Amino acid sequence: MTRVVTIRDVAKAAGVSLSSVSRALNGGKHVSPRIARDVIEVAKRLGYRPDFLARSLRTRSSGMVGCLVSDVSNPLNATIVRAAEAKLREAGYLMVVASTANDPNRERAAADEFRGRRLDGILVAPGSGANETIWRELASGATPVVILDRDPIGDDGDPRWPAVLVDHRGGAKAATRYLLGLGHRRIALLTADAHMRPSRERIAGFREAFAEAGADPAGAQLCIQSTPMDFAQGDTLALLGGERRPTAIIALGTRILAGALRAARDLGLSVPRDLSVVSVGDTDLAAIHTPAITALRWSLEHVGHAAAELLLQRLRGDIAQAQSRALLEVDLVLRESCAAPRCS
Amino acid sequence: MTRVVTIRDVAKAAGVSLSSVSRALNGGKHVSPRIARDVIEVAKRLGYRPDFLARSLRTRSSGMVGCLVSDVSNPLNATIVRAAEAKLREAGYLMVVASTANDPNRERAAADEFRGRRLDGILVAPGSGANETIWRELASGATPVVILDRDPIGDDGDPRWPAVLVDHRGGAKAATRYLLGLGHRRIALLTADAHMRPSRERIAGFREAFAEAGADPAGAQLCIQSTPMDFAQGDTLALLGGERRPTAIIALGTRILAGALRAARDLGLSVPRDLSVVSVGDTDLAAIHTPAITALRWSLEHVGHAAAELLLQRLRGDIAQAQSRALLEVDLVLRESCAAPRCS
DNA sequence: GCCTTTCTTGAAATCGTTTCCAGAACACTT
């Protein structure tokens, strides 16, 4: 195997010093045009490729950003990750991912390792209960951090890091208002992880809509799925089979929606005649289901892009004009799954 | 900001040489127990954390592996990536991902950059037409490569790299045999990227089943979706609305299945009465659809794990006992979407 | 008690870059 060609070889071959080669190759400032041309030509001929490790060591910048997310295989996260990755790659950064399965220990370990590897920045969406430990861990480093749809509030109440936030509150409010407008009075919100931002905001919006409309708040039923096992079918069966069952549901669009639809079918409830359904998140399932499910939609690509942009601003050092947060709006996509309730 | 603590600081504080610190911290061989204990204690007290970049530069091993995949946001890929990442992380490797959107140029660029970053190994599932260029690019390096469900055949006909292969042929054959057994004689296979391994193998298995059963091969209809735009709904409409329409379809379970189901609905075809459906891949959609769709299932986690394992064998240098490929079987999960065709 | 072997130890080299520094070359002004 032939040894890899280093900057030293190029210098020798071109008959100049190491420093000149380095200067010629990056920037080209403080170097005469003739030498620059020669060096570049020789480097190409020899097939020289700079060693990022060595460069990183010297420049104290690894050219990599980390992405800490509960589970990349969740399509919602995956799309965000891909979008962010694409934008960061454009800017010359490599992205390393770590799925943590919502396990605080693994989150800590990953954050720890990210710092050891001197990553230039971190995108993070901590899972369930880990918020405190992982954020403390991150805070101890000087690495720029951007939060994905989580609360960036520190102990002192100040936003500690920039964040990309989705307006789940506004979305839930719009959906609820829509259902109330159709005449529904008992509506259930099926969501997960009540103490995390997305669900918390949704719940808030849900209740606000009831309050605004002057509807009986007892009609706003919550169904929290802490473990989205077997598509949450069991809980939904109980909910829909109960005495004062809701005439409409707003369900998280990944697995919970699937479980809810199946439960409805098992109970012989027809959508939208007996039950109106709104999906939180416009998934394939929602779009393709029969009938097609009305959905709250926000752009996952935007989330990824915005996060990457926020991080890049920090990395470029544009602290002055760097925004500290991005708020993404949520749309209600009307389809066929909602109707006025039958006289109850 | 306080400067980061290096091995030099530890040496000074412990009153020993740099080499002793290094020895004490890794392995602990060739160092007296007393010094080892002292050094470890001092290192912990000072909060020393080794710099991976510096270490990598010296040891010529970055501790990172790359993953080159067409699109991480595809749930199938995402699951594989997550599984591989988990296993590699256990072994101390970090994983960097690059989605290439099937763009040969981006694939090349990514492979290029991976090499520049001195990644220790690469997991790769090239998209469409890029096979040649990207493999040539990879072949020029000495980095261990593991192929994900693609043909690892080189110009000379020899398998160049280890690969994790899914038995799509066997799966398609089983599904086709099942449908033929139900009495279907006109079956359509809806798949994508006919020249890539997964679809090619499927097509082969599909035809083999027809041949084995002595059925008229003209009944084996192919519908190749090169662009899975709008869920391939248009093509499927034409197929199902045509003169000698198939009585059963086997459809790729991501978006094509969705388009097919919608097309069937639009044409007023009831599943399974008028049309039997088998999904290739057990997606949420297949499991939750009404009626539930019979599906070909293989474990994406296994693919990821197997790929990681194959790569780790190479990285550990167990070339001697390293396997060169893993073949994963495909099961047919029977549900409610298939029935005997009505007398035609 | 001396020689040989093994084990510890620290100094120094190395990995491949970038960057600081000082001197050289050159152009320009007076």
Place this chain on the structure above:
DNA sequence: AAGTGTTCTGGAAACGATTTCAAGAAAGGC
């Protein structure tokens, strides 16, 4: 022609670890 900047250039010092090497110390065998 001398003085004063400005731009190029190469040597050498980082960056922070690991690893080689040789010397010193301890242990063991006769």
